[in-house]
Amino acid sequence: MSQVELIDITKSYDKQKDVLNGINLSIEEGEFFVLVGPSGSGKSTLLRMIAGLEEISGGFLKINDQTVNHLPPKERNLSMVFQNYALYPHLTVEQNILFGLKARKVEKREQQIRLMEAAEMLGLTELLKRKPRELSGGQRQRVALGRSVVSHAPLCLMDEPLSNLDAKLRANMRVQIRRLQKQLGLTMIYVTHDQVEAMTMGDRIMVLNEGKIQQVGKPITLYNEPENLFVASFIGSPKMNLGNAAFFADGNHLIIENQLHISIDPDVIMGVPKDRNLKVGIRAEHLFPGESKKDHIHHLEAVNVEQLGNETLIAFEVGSELWTAKWPGQWTIEFGQKVPVQILPQYLLFFDVETGQLIQSADIGKLREVVTI
Amino acid sequence: MMLSAGKKAIFYVLLIISAFLIAGPALMAIVMSFMTNQDILTGSLPTTISLDNYFAAFTRFPLLQYFLNSFIVSIVIMLGQLILSALAAYAFVFLEFKGRDFLFYLFIATMMVPFEASVIPNFHIIRDLGWIDRYSGLTVPFFATAFGTFLLRQNFKQIPKELREASQIEGIGDFKFFLKVILPVSRTSLVTYGIYSFLTSWNMYLWPLLVTTNDTVRTVQIGLKQLQTQEQLNDWGVIMAGAVIIILPTLILLFLGQKKLQKGLTEGALK
Numbered sequence: 001m002s003q004v005e006l007i008d009i010t011k012s013y014d015k016q017k018d019v020l021n022g023i024n025l026s027i028e029e030g031e032f033f034v035l036v037g038p039s040g041s042g043k044s045t046l047l048r049m050i051a052g053l054e055e056i057s058g059g060f061l062k063i064n065d066q067t068v069n070h071l072p073p074k075e076r077n078l079s080m081v082f083q084n085y086a087l088y089p090h091l092t093v094e095q096n097i098l099f100g101l102k103a104r105k106v107e108k109r110e111q112q113i114r115l116m117e118a119a120e121m122l123g124l125t126e127l128l129k130r131k132p133r134e135l136s137g138g139q140r141q142r143v144a145l146g147r148s149v150v151s152h153a154p155l156c157l158m159d160e161p162l163s164n165l166d167a168k169l170r171a172n173m174r175v176q177i178r179r180l181q182k183q184l185g186l187t188m189i190y191v192t193h194d195q196v197e198a199m200t201m202g203d204r205i206m207v208l209n210e211g212k213i214q215q216v217g218k219p220i221t222l223y224n225e226p227e228n229l230f231v232a233s234f235i236g237s238p239k240m241n242l243g244n245a246a247f248f249a250d251g252n253h254l255i256i257e258n259q260l261h262i263s264i265d266p267d268v269i270m271g272v273p274k275d276r277n278l279k280v281g282i283r284a285e286h287l288f289p290g291e292s293k294k295d296h297i298h299h300l301e302a303v304n305v306e307q308l309g310n311e312t313l314i315a316f317e318v319g320s321e322l323w324t325a326k327w328p329g330q331w332t333i334e335f336g337q338k339v340p341v342q343i344l345p346q347y348l349l350f351f352d353v354e355t356g357q358l359i360q361s362a363d364i365g366k367l368r369e370v371v372t373i
Numbered sequence: 374m375m376l377s378a379g380k381k382a383i384f385y386v387l388l389i390i391s392a393f394l395i396a397g398p399a400l401m402a403i404v405m406s407f408m409t410n411q412d413i414l415t416g417s418l419p420t421t422i423s424l425d426n427y428f429a430a431f432t433r434f435p436l437l438q439y440f441l442n443s444f445i446v447s448i449v450i451m452l453g454q455l456i457l458s459a460l461a462a463y464a465f466v467f468l469e470f471k472g473r474d475f476l477f478y479l480f481i482a483t484m485m486v487p488f489e490a491s492v493i494p495n496f497h498i499i500r501d502l503g504w505i506d507r508y509s510g511l512t513v514p515f516f517a518t519a520f521g522t523f524l525l526r527q528n529f530k531q532i533p534k535e536l537r538e539a540s541q542i543e544g545i546g547d548f549k550f551f552l553k554v555i556l557p558v559s560r561t562s563l564v565t566y567g568i569y570s571f572l573t574s575w576n577m578y579l580w581p582l583l584v585t586t587n588d589t590v591r592t593v594q595i596g597l598k599q600l601q602t603q604e605q606l607n608d609w610g611v612i613m614a615g616a617v618i619i620i621l622p623t624l625i626l627l628f629l630g631q632k633k634l635q636k637g638l639t640e641g642a643l644k
Contacts, residue, residue: 053538074544086535090557100543151543 003029004050004155004189009059011045011211019045020211023059029154032181032188034202038234039193042211044159047191051080051157063155078155079148083163085140087132094128097146111150118149121180138169145180156181158190162197174201195235199223207231229356232281232349238313240281241323244353247274254345256280257319260298264345271360272350278359279351284313286347286362287325290340299338305331314339399620406613413609426614430600435588436615439596442508444622446581446592447574449512454570455563458521463551465522466529467537477526484519492579499584510584511592515574521566528562529555568630572623593619 004027011020020042027033035043048054050061052073060067068076087096097118101111119125122142132140141161148156161177162170178201181188192198198205199219207214207222207230214234215227226232232240243257251274254262272278290297300316300323312331316323316339325341333339350359376384406426408419430436465477495514504510532555540550556563581592597619600612 048538051538051542053541073538073542078542080539080542082535082539084533084535086533086539088536088554088558090554099540100545103540103543103545103549147539147543 003027003062003064004187005060005062005065006046006050007060007062009046009049009056009061011042011049011054011057018057018211020049023213025206025213025216027187027189029187030185032178032190032201032203034198034205035189035191035208036195036198036202036205036234037193037208037214040210041208043191043193043208046208047157047159047189050189051078052076076155077153078157079151079153080157081144081148081159081161083160085132085144085161085164087140087143089132092129092131093124093135093143093146096132096143097124097150100147100151114150114152118146121149121183122146122176137165138173141165141173142176145177149180149184154185154187156186156188158188160192161190163192163194170197177201196237199235205235207234209234225358225361226281226349227358229279229281229351232351232358236283238284238324238326240283240349241287241318241321242279242281242351243318243321243323245278245280246276247278254280254348257321259319260343262296262343262345262348268345269350269360273359277353279353279356281349281351282323282343282347282362284324284326286344287316287323288342288344289325289327289331290342293340293342296342296344297340298343300341302333302335302337302339305333305335316341402613402616405610406617408610410608410610426610427618429608429611430614430618433611434596434600434615436593436596436618438588439591439593440618442590443575443592443594445508446511446577446590447571449508450515450574451567451571453512453516454518454521455567457516458518458525458566459556459563460551461517461522462525462529463547463555465526466532467534467547467550467555480519481523482519484523489579492583495580496583505584506586506590508590511581511590514580518570521570524566525559525562528559532558564630568626571626575623 004025006023006025009020009023009025010018012018023046035046037043045054049056052068052071056069061069063076063078088099091099094115097115098111101114106114115128116125119128122145124139124142124146127135127139127143132143135143141164144161158177162173165173174197177190180186190201199222202219204217205219205222206216209230215222215231219235222231222235226235226240229242233242243260245254245256247254252263252266254260254264256262290299300318302314303317303322304315306313306315307330309330311329312327312333314325314327314331314333316325347362349361351357352359404419405413407422407424409421409423409425412419412421461480465473465480499505499510499514502510504513536554536558537550540554545553575592576594577592578594578598582595582598585591585595597612597615600608600615
């Protein structure tokens with residue numbers, strides 16, 4: 001069993017401003033947990049605190065119900081993969097993988113068994129006698145993984161392990177890491193700044209910004225019901241379209257960015273206060289093509305078009321904001337062309353302008369359950 | 374860069390002239406070491422070439438003894454400096470303790486104190502310890518060097534911190550990490566510094582002169598000086614032969630070191 005619990009963890013350097021503040025978190029055994037956030041949000045610091053490489057300024061860290069605040073890294077029974085792989089340049093792949101086992105005085109035969117097992121799993125058998133400098137980025141990454149596999153530690157920490165790889169390889173490694181984690185039943189804590197990586201890999205995600213937890217939850221929950229503006233704009237690609245909005249006096253009309261007038265059925269917006277300024281958000285895939293549709297049509301000026309083959313990304317100017325629509329299929333749209341777009345009020349998310357907190361998520365988003373097979 | 378033929382010619386002429394200026398004295402010394410005294414003093418080109426001067430250098434003075442002394446002293450200083458500097462540099466890079474940076478700057482500041490300024494106190498200490506005419510007196514005062522520590526610290530700083538962290542997680546202690554990772558990874562700079570330190574000790578003059586009073590522990594540089602002044606009329610051929618013998622190890626070391634250096638450089642560390 002490997003369960004990590006963080007109770008009111010804080011971190012500050014030199015008694016100055018807190019880098020991390022009030023982190024409460026519980027990570028289940030066998031879970032793939034992703035810490036995501038922009039650079040400087042403190043996610044790597046948090047991971048390093050769990051690893052024991054960084055001192056904990058306040059709060060308790062528990063692994064398997066045992067407080068480990070002051071235990072050195074080696075006694076926490078975990079393995080770690082670093083962004084730059086941290087391979088010893090003078091040792092061969094084999095020696096690199098076995099370095100830790102030798103230090104732990106694991107029996108020679110056992111070492112070889114584990115080595116072969118890991119090499120097979122990661123396709124490193126051919127490369128065992130090579131030095132790290134003779135390997136490509138992806139191969140080095142696999143060696144780093146191998147080092148963590150042979151340690152047989154139940155808890156594995158990864159600090160942006162894929163950010164030095166090119167896009168294609170990254171997608172490949174994502175699958176590989178995920179499979180490895182399931183196969184070995186590891187508890188994984190994975191740090192990344194890439195929200196796509198977080199969405200695709202994590203069982204649960206924690207979004208961190210400026211040292212504070214923004215939201216913890218399943219990827220789909222974070223996508224459909226972001227708790228605040230930060231999560232809303234951070235999760236999802238292209239990012240959620242946001243705009244300032246206010247209700248007309250009658251409460252049935254919404255004006256977005258002083259440009260879009262949307263009539264709303266009052267039932268849809270029961271919980272939304274009508275008397276103050278709001279932020280509304282809508283996902284790119286919910287800005288539908290407006291041709292051959294009648295209601296809620298708005299003509300917007302296209303300022304950029306990106307053809308992706310299977311879908312088309314169209315950027316519109318809405319007030320001071322740039323909104324992106326994602327339309328399936330291939331669309332020929334000229335720059336500057338006025339395009340009819342359907343904006344349905346039931347897809348709108350409402351946020352408080354001042355606090356940035358979610359007031360109401362998209363009605364439809366909640367209704368439409370994730371398809372399970 | 375493409376150069377016109379005229380410019381090229383000028384460059385080459387200048388280069389050849391400066392090469393002669395730099396290598397000239399050494400070349401002259403080598404040529405003179407094979408000449409008879411008569412030829413040297415008349416300033417003519419060598420009429421006969423002989424090895425007499427070399428035989429003379431070995432028979433007239435305990436050159437082999439000097440040689441051995443220099444060798445022992447240089448090797449011991451080199452090892453001492455390497456070990457102490459590497460350990461200190463490791464501490465300054467990988468160990469975290471209060472006042473580390475201040476201590477380091479203080480350490481570096483000692484580079485500004487010229488060696489000559491510390492000669493007298495050093496001499497007093499060595500004399501009080503009874504280390505005059507001993508290898509220990511010749512070597513121990515040079516073990517701790519700010520320069521070596523500085524050089525190796527800069528090198529160690531290039532080693533990614535993640536290596537230390539990875540080894541911490543694997544449960545490897547500081548000393549083992551130092552031996553198994555730091556030393557092999559930075560062997561290029563260790564060799565460079567080792568050569569530098571060997572050569573400096575080999576060419577030391579003032580200190581060995583002060584702390585030696587007889588031939589048992591004297592080094593070659595002092596021996597060379599003795600060759601020059603023991604007779605009224607300087608036997609330049611013999612002196613030059615001695616000088617050539619003395620620079621030989623230096624040259625050999627440089628050539629060997631160069632090879633090792635190139636190898637080390639091409640091997641390169643991992644980004």
